[in-house]
Amino acid sequence: MISVKAPNVRGVGSPGRRTVYSLCSMCTARCPIQVEVVDGRVNWIQGNITDPAIGASLCARGASGLPFEYDDERPQTPMIRTGARGAGQWRRASWDEALDYIADKLHEVIAEFGGRGIALSDRAGLFTDLSKSFVQALGSPNYVDHDVSCGQNAHNAARSIYGVGRGGVGFDMKNTKHMVLYGRNIIESFHVREAKGFMAALSNGMRCTYIDPRATVTACKATRYWQVRPNSDYALNLGIIHEVIKQGVYDKDFVEKHCTGMDYLREAVKDTTPEWQEQHTGISAAELRAFVKEIAADAPHVIFHPGWMVARHKQSFYVSRTALILNALMGSVEVKGGIVLAKSPEDVGHKSLKKLVDRSPKVKEPRVDGAGTTFPAADPACGLLHQMFAAIDTQKPYGIGAYFAYRHDPLTGMPDPEALQRVLDKLKLLVAIDVRYSETTWFADVILPESTYLERANILAQINGPKPGFSMRDQAIAPRFDSRPAWWIFREILRRMGVNEALDFETIEELWDYQLEGTGVTVAQLREKGAVSLAKTPFIQTRDKLKFKTPSGKIEFESEVLKKAGIPGLAPYQPVATPAGENFFLLFGRAQMLSHGQSLNTPVLQDIAPEQTLWMHPDRAKPLGISDGSEIEIDGGGRYHAYMKAKVTPLIHPDAVFMLHGYGATVPLATRACGYGVADQRLQNGKLFEFDPVGGGNAMTETVVRVRPKTVKGAAK
Numbered sequence: 001m002i003s004v005k006a007p008n009v010r011g012v013g014s015p016g017r018r019t020v021y022s023l024c025s026m027c028t029a030r031c032p033i034q035v036e037v038v039d040g041r042v043n044w045i046q047g048n049i050t051d052p053a054i055g056a057s058l059c060a061r062g063a064s065g066l067p068f069e070y071d072d073e074r075p076q077t078p079m080i081r082t083g084a085r086g087a088g089q090w091r092r093a094s095w096d097e098a099l100d101y102i103a104d105k106l107h108e109v110i111a112e113f114g115g116r117g118i119a120l121s122d123r124a125g126l127f128t129d130l131s132k133s134f135v136q137a138l139g140s141p142n143y144v145d146h147d148v149s150c151g152q153n154a155h156n157a158a159r160s161i162y163g164v165g166r167g168g169v170g171f172d173m174k175n176t177k178h179m180v181l182y183g184r185n186i187i188e189s190f191h192v193r194e195a196k197g198f199m200a201a202l203s204n205g206m207r208c209t210y211i212d213p214r215a216t217v218t219a220c221k222a223t224r225y226w227q228v229r230p231n232s233d234y235a236l237n238l239g240i241i242h243e244v245i246k247q248g249v250y251d252k253d254f255v256e257k258h259c260t261g262m263d264y265l266r267e268a269v270k271d272t273t274p275e276w277q278e279q280h281t282g283i284s285a286a287e288l289r290a291f292v293k294e295i296a297a298d299a300p301h302v303i304f305h306p307g308w309m310v311a312r313h314k315q316s317f318y319v320s321r322t323a324l325i326l327n328a329l330m331g332s333v334e335v336k337g338g339i340v341l342a343k344s345p346e347d348v349g350h351k352s353l354k355k356l357v358d359r360s361p362k363v364k365e366p367r368v369d370g371a372g373t374t375f376p377a378a379d380p381a382c383g384l385l386h387q388m389f390a391a392i393d394t395q396k397p398y399g400i401g402a403y404f405a406y407r408h409d410p411l412t413g414m415p416d417p418e419a420l421q422r423v424l425d426k427l428k429l430l431v432a433i434d435v436r437y438s439e440t441t442w443f444a445d446v447i448l449p450e451s452t453y454l455e456r457a458n459i460l461a462q463i464n465g466p467k468p469g470f471s472m473r474d475q476a477i478a479p480r481f482d483s484r485p486a487w488w489i490f491r492e493i494l495r496r497m498g499v500n501e502a503l504d505f506e507t508i509e510e511l512w513d514y515q516l517e518g519t520g521v522t523v524a525q526l527r528e529k530g531a532v533s534l535a536k537t538p539f540i541q542t543r544d545k546l547k548f549k550t551p552s553g554k555i556e557f558e559s560e561v562l563k564k565a566g567i568p569g570l571a572p573y574q575p576v577a578t579p580a581g582e583n584f585f586l587l588f589g590r591a592q593m594l595s596h597g598q599s600l601n602t603p604v605l606q607d608i609a610p611e612q613t614l615w616m617h618p619d620r621a622k623p624l625g626i627s628d629g630s631e632i633e634i635d636g637g638g639r640y641h642a643y644m645k646a647k648v649t650p651l652i653h654p655d656a657v658f659m660l661h662g663y664g665a666t667v668p669l670a671t672r673a674c675g676y677g678v679a680d681q682r683l684q685n686g687k688l689f690e691f692d693p694v695g696g697g698n699a700m701t702e703t704v705v706r707v708r709p710k711t712v713k714g715a716a717k
């Protein structure tokens with residue numbers, strides 16, 4: 001019998017008052033926090049005041065860590081499904097029972113498909129060394145992150161031009177004179193450090209050009225707003241580059257020394273004049289010319305932001321790519337007020353954390369999703385989630401029998417959950433590891449409750465940036481229910497599978513000591529403030545020694561990797577057909593107080609969440625007989641259709657409608673969120689397997705919905 005004792009960090013639960021330095025987990029930004037604990041109970045959470053970029057600030061979601069913790073509406077023990085998938089019939093199980101059940105199924109899957117028939121997806125970020133080492137120890141190459149639903153196009157675009165992913169591209173906003181944002185809604189879809197930095201920079205006189213078919217709060221803060229036609233930013237950028245070259249205002253010295261492919265670029269934009277782009281984007285040629293003059297005057301302290309989620313269509317990769325090219329043309333790379341590439345500990349004379357994945361043999365099997373091979377521009381370190389799902393569906397190139405969704409809710413985060421359920425139903429084993437009842441937990445075979453971020457410790461995180469360093473998420477209180485930290489869960493499964501080595505640690509401190517070996521940093525040092533920085537000042541490379549991680553060592557306008565694969569560095573622009581009549585592009589975004597689909601059941605956040613409305617332009621609403629506040633019916637061509645209130649406003653482009661994401665949950669045990677609002681992902685009918693063929697991201701903003709006034713009986717046709 002294997003021990004299943006909850007692995008509490010020493011001192012947790014003891015009487016008295018303590019401050020624990022840690023990392024927030026109410027969204028993916030993981031802001032540094034300090035947690036005040038009184039007699040084993042969380043009394044207060046605030047930003048880590050020892051970090052000047054955060055100070056005491058938290059956002060509404062971070063502050064609601066307290067009500068989230070003391071809410072009982074979450075899985076409290078492991079649960080094993082007893083009825084049909086998704087039917088909501090469960091039995092509570094002990095950890096031993098649940099883990100034995102999983103191990104038995106894994107043995108069956110390995111017998112049929114081999115170790116490679118096991119896949120895991122997670123939410124990516126700072127702690128993926130753990131999930132990767134778990135998957136690798138089981139003999140599978142199929143660790144996949146969520147990124148095809150998020151920043152995958154921007155990520156792979158950055159790799160193709162600078163040789164580093166999107167995490168490697170930082171922005172020195174403090175010294176920026178002009179920031180250009182393509183739907184990067186920095187004030188509403190935010191993290192605290194960046195939003196504070198942006199507001200401070202605006203107060204210091206930074207200009208901001210904000211480009212979005214919808215006027216967001218960020219648009220209100222900007223000095224220029226362009227209501228671009230949906231899915232057309234690539235044409236806009238080709239027009240801007242054309243004009244930059246024509247006016248001769250690019251940094252010739254920088255381009256000559258540090259970039260390749262200028263002739264290729266010239267050729268690609270020779271006909272994309274400001275007038276040409278105007279017919280596609282609706283942005284006037286004269287405005288564009290004025291903008292280029294302004295930008296040139298502010299160079300090199302300008303940033304063309306390559307986006308985070310970015311508009312999600314089949315040429316999004318090229319939107320991010322051209323934004324990054326514009327930075328190079330402005331000479332705003334590795335310069336104050338421009339893009340500053342992330343530095344590793346080695347870059348500043350230190351050592352990186354030791355990796356858990358190095359404790360088990362590398363897997364030689366090919367990835368099931370073709371990332372890096374069939375899809376040459378896609379990063380194999382992230383994978384292509386939709387292609388992994390396609391393999392579950394078709395068993396090609398080989399079958400996947402078991403799938404772990406860890407800190408990931410693909411039935412909310414991926415388009416067309418109905419299609420995804422049909423695919424997931426083919427699995428022999430679906431395990432969801434979560435802290436609450438997500439849509440995916442409800443469809444799983446086994447739910448494993450992870451202890452919340454306040455109740456557990458994580459593996460240490462290495463943060464590469466201008467000042468690289470290490471960060472710690474430490475345990476503040478004992479778990480309130482029968483939950484466990486992920487490192488423990490994975491270790492216990494591996495032990496049952498007879499592959500102990502990868503995660504064979506008795507305590508988290510033992511694991512941390514392994515990670516810190518040779519770095520010169522200690523656990524005690526990390527506990528003092530929650531983080532250790534390895535550089536005193538931000539490190540910017542000197543101009544003459546600049547070197548990029550591309551094959552040529554330079555910024556590649558053409559991209560050698562793409563060229564070898566027969567993929568153009570800049571493809572001809574392909575407009576997406578404009579919907580008419582009752583049809584609109586469906587755009588979506590976030591509310592400040594909600595993180596995707598995970599916040600609406602949190603007390604307090606539920607109270608302050610806005611009512612969802614469907615933004616529509618008056619010129620399109622009027623002919624349909626729709627007025628502000630009237631009830632409409634919306635459908636995406638599938639079985640799902642919904643009703644909501646129209647918000648008729650010129651703040652949205654006439655070709656599109658907009659709604660907030662994260663509503664319309666269906667799990668009955670999450671009583672506050674269940675049935676509240678409309679699930680935009682369920683309107684994205686047929687989009688599960690539609691994606692940017694180069695960047696890999698799902699083409700969500702090409703979704704077309706039909707909008708009509710609600711009929712008197714409210715019945716859908």
Ligand SMILES: Nc1nc2c(c(=O)[nH]1)N[C@H]1C(S)=C(S)[C@@H](COP(=O)(O)OP(=O)(O)OC[C@H]3O[C@@H](n4cnc5c(=O)[nH]c(N)nc54)[C@H](O)[C@@H]3O)O[C@H]1N2
Nearest residue numbers: 146149150407408409413433434435438450596598661681
């Ligand atoms: N239609 C539509 N689709 C979208 C989006 C959209 O706006 N519209 N947004 C896209 C974007 S940008 C993203 S990033 C994805 C996000 O979607 P996902 O990738 O699924 O990410 P989240 O919803 O942030 O979190 C996933 C799960 O992690 C759980 N979780 C939170 N904290 C913990 C923890 O400490 N431990 C464990 N084990 N689990 C935890 C949450 O409860 C949640 O169920 O969705 C994408 N999909």
Ligand SMILES: Nc1nc2c(c(=O)[nH]1)N[C@H]1C(S)=C(S)[C@@H](COP(=O)(O)OP(=O)(O)OC[C@H]3O[C@@H](n4cnc5c(=O)[nH]c(N)nc54)[C@H](O)[C@@H]3O)O[C@H]1N2
Nearest residue numbers: 182183184185189190211230231309311589590592595596
């Ligand atoms: N409050 C809050 N903050 C968050 C999150 C959260 O859930 N809640 N999630 C975090 C995550 S994971 C992410 S990825 C980021 C996402 O951050 P962003 O990518 O900045 O934000 P989104 O909310 O997805 O907003 C997308 C915007 O793109 C616009 N858009 C749509 N089509 C086009 C187009 O063709 N061109 C242009 N230029 N714009 C277009 C939409 O109108 C919308 O305003 O936010 C992060 N911050």
Ligand code: SF4
Nearest residue numbers: 024027030031059062
């Ligand atoms: S942005 Fe808010 S929710 Fe996200 S980590 Fe920071 S404080 Fe927490």
Ligand SMILES: [Mo]
Nearest residue numbers: 149150151309
């Ligand atoms: Mo995201």
